[in-house]
Amino acid sequence: MPDKITISINGTEIKTEEGKSILSVCKENDIHIPVMCHFPGLTDVGACRLCLCEVKGYNKLLPACTTLVAENMEIQTHTEKLKEYRRVIVEMFFSERNHMCSICVANTNCELQDMATEVGMQHVRFPFLNQECAVDASHPKYVIDHNRCIMCTRCVRVCSEVEGAHNWDVKNRGYNARVISDFDQPWGESETCTSCGKCLNVCPTGALWAKGSVQGKLDKFPEKITDLIEKRGIH
Template sequence: MTKISVTIDGQELKVESGQTILDVCRENEIDIPTMCHFEGLSEVGACRLCLVEIEGSNKLMPSCTTQIQQDQVIRTQTDKLKRYQRMITELFFCERHHICAVCIANGNCDLQKLAYRVGMDHVTFPNLNQQCELDASHPDYVMDHNRCIMCTRCVRVCSEVEGAHNWGVMKRGFNVRIISDFNQPWGESTTCTSCGKCVEVCPTGALWPKNTQQGSIDKDPGSITALIEKRRMGL
């Protein structure tokens, strides 16, 4: 592939063309926070955590969906970006019920780790106090919409890796929800294969195996990344 020259946070780099800014940053150990991104799945640019500044552009760009270009000058660690990351994190917490102390994923949650990373010790926005549904109809797993951040990782892994197409998205804004089989109880789904891939890639405590105690969930998203890579290699 053709090599191009870019500058990221003052570093002059020679990188392969055709990659996203996020790909290039991760290859060069430049850390950008993400939530909807999952290695091997399609990009949706939904969480807006990976925004970067590009010299000459008057708007922030999502690094996961923006291709690297010759002679770009990119900044990933400015005070402006850090303020945005903190604000987005607070919005995640205030939109639904994310009480870490009583969450099934306490200690193994990407959202909790993000809060620590951006230094969030309180939420400045009013809580929307949504009372969302909890679907425990599946024999093996539970879906708690109160802890869902709408990253759509579950939707994409179910569609793109398992090929079951069980999960989807219904409505918009305040009322948006992840739904099973065109809004049927998960336990009544005719498309779900009970593979558990959606549980493994979920970044919060929205999806978990039954009979799991608070703070004891042990997800292994790396197993899904490894599976995707093996399929890509034809193994």
């Protein structure tokens, strides 16, 4: 059995076990930490940086989803510094791609919108990059709109870890990063996609959607993926 350890989160002493992430311990103790790339049961990658925490003894912020707890670790999850940092991150999400919420199929059913409200975003303080991002509608059932992608890689991980198809991957880095199908070919030409729709159900924005969806009427069922993962005992 894992060794029992004692840590401190926001000044409260907590008994837990080695091998757990800060995020999982926070969840067990009803301490909410904002996340966008995390999805229950999928491998954590620390892509969105929203779960960054302050840990005593470290001169940089650490992602709660990929940082394991250790004996006597002192963690702060909601300092003013972190709150401002998270606001900046969300504003950068909006400025980097073209999130036209009013005409998006995921309007009012979007985790990015919810996160903007949670972190108290009032406006975007950064210049919009106005990238020319492609919309791939070559698949007979689904569409991927790169304008609304925040590079959380949930789709990549659910396709690989749950469906086992490995259709999605990421090319390039930073500004030029894109989710690609197979070897960067149109989604409709993919030889690995099973058309299962799991990627649509874990996508936090309107980047992935089923054809026929209309403005503000995108249906997502992330709980189906969570239930499937739990029943399979993947994690």
